Amino acid sequence: MFLANTFFRRRAGPDPAIDSHASNQVPLYTNAAYYPNWRIYRKEPPSSLRLGFISHVYYAFAWVQEDGTVYLSDEWADTQMPVDGAEGCLRAFVQLKQQYSAMRIILSVGGGGKGSENFAAVAHSRSRLDTFVRTCRELVDQFGIDGIDVDWEHPSDPKQGKDYVRLLARLREVLPAPRYVLTTALPAGQWALKNIDLSAAAKYLDMINLMTYDFAGPWESETGHQAQLYGSGVSGDSAVSYVVSQGVSRRKIILGVPVYGRSFLGSNGPGQRYTGHGGEEGVFDYRDLPRPGTQEYHDQGIAAACCVGADGGFVTYDTPATVKQKAEFVTAEKLGGLFYWHVCSDARGPRSLIETGYNTLHEM
Numbered sequence: 001m002f003l004a005n006t007f008f009r010r011r012a013g014p015d016p017a018i019d020s021h022a023s024n025q026v027p028l029y030t031n032a033a034y035y036p037n038w039r040i041y042r043k044e045p046p047s048s049l050r051l052g053f054i055s056h057v058y059y060a061f062a063w064v065q066e067d068g069t070v071y072l073s074d075e076w077a078d079t080q081m082p083v084d085g086a087e088g089c090l091r092a093f094v095q096l097k098q099q100y101s102a103m104r105i106i107l108s109v110g111g112g113g114k115g116s117e118n119f120a121a122v123a124h125s126r127s128r129l130d131t132f133v134r135t136c137r138e139l140v141d142q143f144g145i146d147g148i149d150v151d152w153e154h155p156s157d158p159k160q161g162k163d164y165v166r167l168l169a170r171l172r173e174v175l176p177a178p179r180y181v182l183t184t185a186l187p188a189g190q191w192a193l194k195n196i197d198l199s200a201a202a203k204y205l206d207m208i209n210l211m212t213y214d215f216a217g218p219w220e221s222e223t224g225h226q227a228q229l230y231g232s233g234v235s236g237d238s239a240v241s242y243v244v245s246q247g248v249s250r251r252k253i254i255l256g257v258p259v260y261g262r263s264f265l266g267s268n269g270p271g272q273r274y275t276g277h278g279g280e281e282g283v284f285d286y287r288d289l290p291r292p293g294t295q296e297y298h299d300q301g302i303a304a305a306c307c308v309g310a311d312g313g314f315v316t317y318d319t320p321a322t323v324k325q326k327a328e329f330v331t332a333e334k335l336g337g338l339f340y341w342h343v344c345s346d347a348r349g350p351r352s353l354i355e356t357g358y359n360t361l362h363e364m
Contacts, residue, residue, distance in 0.1 A: 029330065029361040030207065030254055030337030032056035033354060034108065037089055039344040040077050046092045047084045049343055053358035056104045056181070057343070058149050058209075059090055061111040062139065068122045068131030070109055070139060094144050106181055107139060110151035119152040123163035129170055137174040147181030149209070154192045161195035165204075172204040185209040188239035188256075199247030206252065209339050210243065212236040213258035216270075216316060218282050223264040223272045226316045227257070229303035229326055236303075236326065240333065253335045255326055259286045259345040259353055261307075261317030268308045270316075278312040285345040286353060289317055298322065303329075320356040327360035337361060 033054050035046075051057070063073045072078040072090070079088035086092040093105050110116045122128040136148050148171060155161045168184070175182050182205055186193060202208065215234050216224030229236040236255055243253055261284045266275030278284070278291075290296040290307035296319065298305045303325040306316045318326075323338075330338060338357045340346070346354050 030055050030339070031354065031358045031361060032058060032207075032209070032254065032337065032339040033343035033346075034058040034060050034339070034341045035093070035343050036060050037074050037077050039342075040081065040083065040089045042344070044344045045083045045089065046096055050348065050352075050355070051096065051100055051103060053352075053355050054100075054103060054343065055337070056106055056183075056339075057093055058106050058108045058183075058339075059093060059145075060108040060342075061115050061151065062107055062109045063111075063115050064109065064118045064122055064132065066118050066121065066128075068118075068125070068128035068135070070132060070135040072139070073115070090143055090145075104146040104181055106147045106149045106183060107136075107143075107145055108149040108151050108185070109136065110153060110185075112153050115151070116153045119167075120155070120160050120163070123152075123160070123167045129167060132167070133170045133174050136171060140175065140180065147175055147183070147206075149183045149185060151185040153185075154187055155195045156192075158195050161197065165197055165200045168201055168204040177206065181206050183207040183209060183254075185211055188212045188215070188236070189234050190242055193239075193242060193246075197246075198243055202248045202252055207254050207336055208243065208248065208252055209254045210236075210239055210256055211341075212239050212256045213341070214262075216264075217262055218277060221273065222270075223267045223274050223314055224270045224316070225299075225302065225304035225306070226262045227304065227318055227322075228299075229322070229329060231302040231304075236329070240335065250334045251336045254337050254339045255330055255335060257318055257323055257326060257338055257340045257353060257357065259318075259340050259342055260284060261286060261289050261312070261315040263312040263315045265313035267314045269306075269314055272314070274313065278315070284312060284315060284317075286317055287345055287347040287351075289315060291315060300325070318353055320351060320353065323353045323356045324360045327357050331361060 078090045083089045083092040155164045213227040216226045263278035264274040291310045291312045294307040294309040296307045305319040
């Protein structure tokens, strides 16, 4: 297993955000987190985050132009705004590698909506793909980062699936292992994964970040748990089983954890009709959960949690109890680790999902 797919065991000190001596221990599990660049406008710079439990930071997002050029989606925030004594938020993360010597900084390319709209055309064209891989490498060199995460959401047919694998192969040529990290984020549903030769893709990848969340949301007519590990329909377990069945090494599979809750008003549990959504576009940051005056529930059988009542109705999310179950699942199934979308929404102390995941993955 490559160094890129490992982290180093460190006993949590009084303040893990300060204690960063993690570079000479036994390599074990990935515990990665995405950082969305727009959160800098909410006064959440890298220095405000507890990074001592994080092996990989995915800086999101860079986007892709029609000609294949990869560019930073917010030039001001990413490269110009004064952040933690650096020019831009991306450089502020990179400079923290002096403190967290085992942490890797990865640039995530794509994302939902505009971030992925040009991937199909670029991946299908030799000249555009040449531009894509060249500009990816230029950004890696310019900022001194450790690799690229491809978040194409998502190849929609087998032809695009073949182009996706070709894109990964070209990227691996310009970002050779083990010096550089190459990862991808993929949906958990077979309806999307079936378009990709996952075994072929995995040959070029250090990690596959399996987005085992958003199983329920405003696109569905009924409520449901958004990130259940077990249960009928799509689940974390069913997604992992499918990917493994396609010939992917278990150690390359990273299980996704949402650090937010999805709200369904006018309901009090899964499998119900609902009337609308609370929060910001139907979402609450995890650190704001459970909602005031509500009761929190943990369904151990499916590893899912929720709170019910007040301004959110039925809100489905992960808790330390469910993350502990998921981390135990990772170790039992010999997977590579966990990742979180996203770091800024986490709570502190005993309620932290990221710290719970790290501690459970690395407990003796």
